[in-house]
Amino acid sequence: MAELYSQEEITEVRYLEQDSILWADFETCQEKLNEYWDSMPDKRDSIQEVYNEIYRKTSEKNIELAMKYASVPSGLQRLYMTRLDIPKDTLESILNSLDIEMQESFYGKNIREHLQNRQIQERDSVYIFPCVQVDGKPFDWNITNGKQLLILYGGLGCMGKAGREQLKQLYEQTSRDHLLILVYWPCSSLENLQKLKTEYPCEYIFVSDFKQDASPMKIKYGVQATPTCFLTDRQHIVKVKCTGFHPELFNKYINRTK
Incomplete structure (x- = not known):
């Protein structure tokens, strides 16, 4: 990870900037599509397809940024939020590449717990826990x-x-x-x-x-x-x-x- 992104500064500020740009662009596109949705009801199927594609690309970029900036607190938090869309071997490799302080942080520990547990799927028994x-x-x-x-x-x-x-x-x-x-x-x-x-x-x-x-x-x-x-x-x-x-x-x- 360090070698892969060595040519670009990996900082908390840089991640927050990139994240802000990503979702601001998405919201701008969404607002425009909402206008078309109201003014062009006969084109709604096509508008929905465009929205789905924009959302897919934004989600992929969101994961990419989380993986790239996993060594900073907000990036690691976003990595946890997107963990279900990342293969566990990839997630484990990223986590193991971080310094011990990040691995032992709140979200580092949660990612480790996610990796060590099998998530419940259909045909599994429910998991009982104190609440x-x-x-x-x-x-x-x-x-x-x-x-x-x-x-x-x-x-x-x-x-x-x-x-x-x-x-x-x-x-x-x-x-x-x-x-x-x-x-x-x-x-x-x-x-x-x-x-x-x-x-x-x-x-x-x-x-x-x-x-x-x-x-x-x-x-x-x-x-x-x-x-x-x-x-x-x-x-x-x-x-x-x-x-x-x-x-x-x-x-x-x-x-x-x-």
């Missing part, structure tokens, strides 16, 4: 025994009103003896978790471990985007893992009894 409910009490995983779980990694805001209505409909059409909806929030404190419950009043179980980027939800479950959803059977074997809320993927696994 807290909105009342401040430890969540009792025993109440999930014999029930299907729909675990959401945050995202009630990201899914929008339409998505929340779909989730509510699914919940109301399913017996509590059959399905529990568990929303893990990557928040920093019990107070923040309680505020989220106020913002999204519902019967779903809200939990967090307040570990944020060091949480098993990130490292063991292998999530980054909100929401990421895990639907299990009654034995807690994951049947569906998806980024975003896609209830059509759940239909064949959920017995709607109401």
